[in-house]
Amino acid sequence: MSSPLPVFAAVVVAAGSGSRAGGPKQWRLLAGRPVIRWSVEALLRAGAAEVVVVVPSGAEPEAAAALEGLSGWRTVAGGASRAASVRNGLAVLGGPGDRPVLVHDAARPLLSGAVIDRCVRALDEADGALPALPVADSLRRESAGLVAGAVDRDGLWRAQTPQAFRLETLIDAWAGWPAGEPATDEAAVVQRAGGRVRIVEGDPRLMKLTFPEDFAMAEALIPRRTRTGSGFDVHRWGPGDAVWLCGIEIPHDQTLIGHSDADAGLHALTDAILGAMGDGDIGDHFPPTDPQWKGASSDRFLLHAVERLHARGGRLVNVDVTLICERPKVKPHRQAMRERLAGLLGLPPEAVSVKATTTEGLGFTGRGEGLAAQAIATVELPDA
Numbered sequence: 001m002s003s004p005l006p007v008f009a010a011v012v013v014a015a016g017s018g019s020r021a022g023g024p025k026q027w028r029l030l031a032g033r034p035v036i037r038w039s040v041e042a043l044l045r046a047g048a049a050e051v052v053v054v055v056p057s058g059a060e061p062e063a064a065a066a067l068e069g070l071s072g073w074r075t076v077a078g079g080a081s082r083a084a085s086v087r088n089g090l091a092v093l094g095g096p097g098d099r100p101v102l103v104h105d106a107a108r109p110l111l112s113g114a115v116i117d118r119c120v121r122a123l124d125e126a127d128g129a130l131p132a133l134p135v136a137d138s139l140r141r142e143s144a145g146l147v148a149g150a151v152d153r154d155g156l157w158r159a160q161t162p163q164a165f166r167l168e169t170l171i172d173a174w175a176g177w178p179a180g181e182p183a184t185d186e187a188a189v190v191q192r193a194g195g196r197v198r199i200v201e202g203d204p205r206l207m208k209l210t211f212p213e214d215f216a217m218a219e220a221l222i223p224r225r226t227r228t229g230s231g232f233d234v235h236r237w238g239p240g241d242a243v244w245l246c247g248i249e250i251p252h253d254q255t256l257i258g259h260s261d262a263d264a265g266l267h268a269l270t271d272a273i274l275g276a277m278g279d280g281d282i283g284d285h286f287p288p289t290d291p292q293w294k295g296a297s298s299d300r301f302l303l304h305a306v307e308r309l310h311a312r313g314g315r316l317v318n319v320d321v322t323l324i325c326e327r328p329k330v331k332p333h334r335q336a337m338r339e340r341l342a343g344l345l346g347l348p349p350e351a352v353s354v355k356a357t358t359t360e361g362l363g364f365t366g367r368g369e370g371l372a373a374q375a376i377a378t379v380e381l382p383d384a
């Protein structure tokens, strides 16, 4: 087992305007969580004693909303460039001069504890640490749209963050940096000041969100676990001339009795989705004693469960509903039910199954006293 990490602090720069991404990206949701929250959580989880989050001037309320519920962080206003923002962050960091400090881009949300560990430990034998990945593609120089030559990729690395240094090393290196000269990152500044910056193994998931399409790529890189939930519901038959099943109104010589529209298919499905998330059941979210749900269309129960799933960064994979009744005949309505459910759930129809069975005249469904529905939902939830 490795020794505990020394006490370290972090500066997370999030004061950019995201011009290449089409707008500020630090507050955008990635798998249900604001981009900035991913890194701050990862740093706090790894044991950071203090995290200074550098945000655009006046954006403190956005930061407070994005980081709600976390403690151990504070904000400072950023500057006109990334370098200026880093320096503003360092200026408010406390602690002894030899304290390890990680400087990290909020735009690299998928930060693992393993990378943090490697960066901090590298300071045992270097003045700085830079996580990086070797360049895998061959490189070309271009001129006027034509290949002008090949560039030897040997010894070339793709630099990432967090970059680690001791506080005084970083402050001294910045102090010696020529005023007005643009700085790529802290590794460049410390190296120019004569420091030895160790390359440590980076992580492909630490990609920087730079362009709009990067968000979909980052979503795809998030590890997810698959969960399954089941739901079951029964409603009693009573006088009426139509019945709601799986979001479709079917003319019938009876109706299902319930506090809401009594759509047992949607109720079972709502419970299956809540069950897959471990998020209680439909009665917890919509108590039958609450008059506001009297006669309610059950679409909203289902949509509520789906919204809760999305808020956790989860996504539906497929659903399967079985209706158990002697009448009405479900088969003529199955395709319409699948399409309706697919529309409500945002799934392709092939990921939605609706089935029906009788109980051969047996039991309460067989005697025509009530209709039962059962459902299964499979979801994927972010691992971290």
Ligand SMILES: Nc1ccn([C@@H]2O[C@H](COP(=O)(O)OP(=O)(O)OP(=O)(O)O)[C@@H](O)[C@H]2O)c(=O)n1
Binding pocket: 013, 014, 015, 016, 017, 018, 019, 020, 021, 025, 026, 054, 078, 079, 080, 081, 082, 083, 085, 086, 104, 105, 106, 107, 108, 208, 209, 210
């Ligand atoms: N004045 C700035 C500029 C950038 N950053 C931060 O530096 C990181 C890397 O910068 P980049 O990806 O270039 O972000 P933006 O500056 O927001 O994007 P763009 O260059 O497309 O405008 C981001 O976390 C960004 O918020 C910062 O804190 N202050």
Ligand SMILES: C[C@](O)(CO)[C@H](O)COP(=O)(O)O
Binding pocket: 082, 105, 158, 159, 160, 161, 184, 185, 208, 210
């Ligand atoms: C610091 C950095 O993330 C290292 O790769 C990068 O240089 C910052 O982003 P930019 O796109 O170069 O502004």
